[in-house]
Structures are given as structure tokens and as C-alpha cells.
Amino acid sequence: MDAVPVVTCFLRHEGRVLLLRRSESVGSYPGAWGAVAGHVATSTVDPEHPDRDPLDAALGEIREETGIDDATLVRHGERFAVTDADRGTRWLVHPFLFDVTGTAIEPNEETAAVEGIHAPAI
Numbered sequence: 001m002d003a004v005p006v007v008t009c010f011l012r013h014e015g016r017v018l019l020l021r022r023s024e025s026v027g028s029y030p031g032a033w034g035a036v037a038g039h040v041a042t043s044t045v046d047p048e049h050p051d052r053d054p055l056d057a058a059l060g061e062i063r064e065e066t067g068i069d070d071a072t073l074v075r076h077g078e079r080f081a082v083t084d085a086d087r088g089t090r091w092l093v094h095p096f097l098f099d100v101t102g103t104a105i106e107p108n109e110e111t112a113a114v115e116g117i118h119a120p121a122i
Helices: 054-066
Strands: 002-013 016-022 036-039 072-076 080-084 089-099 111-118
Touching: 002 054, 016 054, 036 054, 054 072, 054 089
Parallel strands: 002 089
Antiparallel strands: 002 016, 002 036, 016 111, 072 089, 080 089
């Protein structure tokens, strides 16, 4: 089973957390709602780019998926594993929480919809 390091980034603004619905153009979990997410080791996905550390990967994914470039790190959690037997993948998840100053989102083609939800409702 492949082990794939990824980041999951929760973006918070005034008590709401940004959720993104994955578009049909993505390779994993199309139609699913989640946080900003992406691969840590870009060389496995894009040989033109070197591997990143998890924080750099998180900030890069936030810029790429939302257009936000002023996210402030609040905290990061310990890496944990999630196994998806159907995909034959063991995700090594690096979780992050960031505060953002605004709600203007410029989603890329990976996102079909966005919504800000109060954290307890998630």
C-alpha cells in the first residue's frame, strides 16, 4: 500500500471554517466536501517541483486552491495515518489550522463550491 504524505488546511475567519467541494476534475474523492488539501511531496505529482516541508506545502495549497496569501498559522497537529483500502493508499495527514483576514476566495478548477460553516456545525 502506498504511503502518501498530504496536508489538510482548515481556514478560519470569524468563527467560520472554509469547506470546499471537490470538482469532478480531481483524481480523488470528486464531489466530497473537505478542507484545503494537497500532496507534500510534489515530485511524486509534478517532477518540475522539489519536495516541500508540510508547512510550505500547506501555504502553497492555500494559495493554489483559494487565492489567499495571508493565512496566519494558528496551530498544527501531529501527523496521523488514514487508510483508504479502496484506493490502496495510506494517507499521512499533516493537519493545520490557519486564520484568514477575509472571505474572498478565488477557487481553482479543483473546487466546485465553497462554504463557510461555523466549526461546531461541521
